[in-house]
Structures are given as structure tokens and as C-alpha cells.
Amino acid sequence: MRPAIRVRTPQEIRTARRPRRHRCWGHLVAAALWPMHDANLGTLLRTCDAVGACLAVPPFRWVDDALARGNTLRQPACVHRVGSPLPWLADERRAGAAILGVELADEAVRLADLPAARRRTVMVLGHEATGIPPEALDLLDGAVEIPMIGTGSSLNVAVAGSLVLYRLAGLL
Numbered sequence: 001m002r003p004a005i006r007v008r009t010p011q012e013i014r015t016a017r018r019p020r021r022h023r024c025w026g027h028l029v030a031a032a033l034w035p036m037h038d039a040n041l042g043t044l045l046r047t048c049d050a051v052g053a054c055l056a057v058p059p060f061r062w063v064d065d066a067l068a069r070g071n072t073l074r075q076p077a078c079v080h081r082v083g084s085p086l087p088w089l090a091d092e093r094r095a096g097a098a099i100l101g102v103e104l105a106d107e108a109v110r111l112a113d114l115p116a117a118r119r120r121t122v123m124v125l126g127h128e129a130t131g132i133p134p135e136a137l138d139l140l141d142g143a144v145e146i147p148m149i150g151t152g153s154s155l156n157v158a159v160a161g162s163l164v165l166y167r168l169a170g171l172l
């Protein structure tokens, strides 16, 4: 007979979790530099917290409001404001970070073949309607694509970013 499945309580989950100090601007950064829909920012913030990543966003008032609404975490989340996306990405690259685009691109590796990040990695997400701007594509070290077999042409950006973050964090 199959053992009954018991869902852990929030208290049990918190107690069992390994205490892990989040190092700001550490290993993983999710860069949502051209956001359009506020709900996606809250979803990304939750995933960043789950995998120990920072979230980089533009310094817009509506973005702050969206994050405040979407942040249902107990701890303050690690959010950084990036004024000029392209110079920031170039600086990150010069400083040794891997710049990985999440995009449907010819040269992209498939998600299942993406190794966990072994060095600082900035995961770049595209605009919800137009994708990663062409000028930013030139700054990428590589890209990852999530294979799709359905009728839609792309995934929701927060879903795509969350899947890739889990993979980069080595948790999937």
C-alpha cells in the first residue's frame, strides 16, 4: 500500500530549511531590465528569494509599487535598481560575470543542457512584447531556450525566468 502523503506545515518547512545568508550581488542575478507587466515582477521576486538570487530592475516608480505589491515574503527582498541597462551589462561582463540571455534564439542551448552556474551569472530576460533588445543581444555570452511544443510562440517571462533560475541554482 502506498504511504499517505502528508503536506509539511509552514513551521516545519521553516525549521528544516538550512540557514543560508543571502550574499547581496552574489552568485545569481535575475535581470528584468525591460519589464512591462507588474504581476511578473512579483513572481520573479518570489523565485529569486527561493533560489537565493538578486533581482535587478529599472528605477521606475511603477516597478517599486509592483514589487511592493508582489512581495509577500517575510524578509525584505534583494532588489537592485539599474539605471542604464546596456552600460550595466557591459560592466558586469568586464567584471567577470557570465551574461546569459533567456530567449528563443538560434544559438541558444536547451534548458535541459544548461549547467548550474559556477560563477557569477546575470540572467537577462526580455521585454514581454518585444524580447531582448538587439543592442543587448550583443552583450550576451550565450542564451538558453525553454523548448515548447504547444501553439503559443513563447512562455510568460516570469515562468521562463523562474525555470532558468532554478536550473542555474542547481536545484532542478
Ligand SMILES: C[S@@+](CC[C@H](N)C(=O)[O-])C[C@H]1O[C@@H](n2cnc3c(N)ncnc32)[C@H](O)[C@@H]1O
Pocket: 102, 103, 104, 124, 125, 126, 127, 128, 129, 130, 131, 132, 144, 145, 146, 147, 148, 153, 154, 155, 156, 157, 158, 160, 161
Ligand atoms: C513573451 S516573451 C517575448 C516575446 C517574443 N520574444 C517576441 O518578440 O514576440 C518575453 C520573454 O520571455 C522569455 N521567454 C519566453 N518564452 C521563452 C522560451 N520558450 N525560452 C526562452 N525564453 C523565453 C524571453 O526572455 C522573452 O524575451
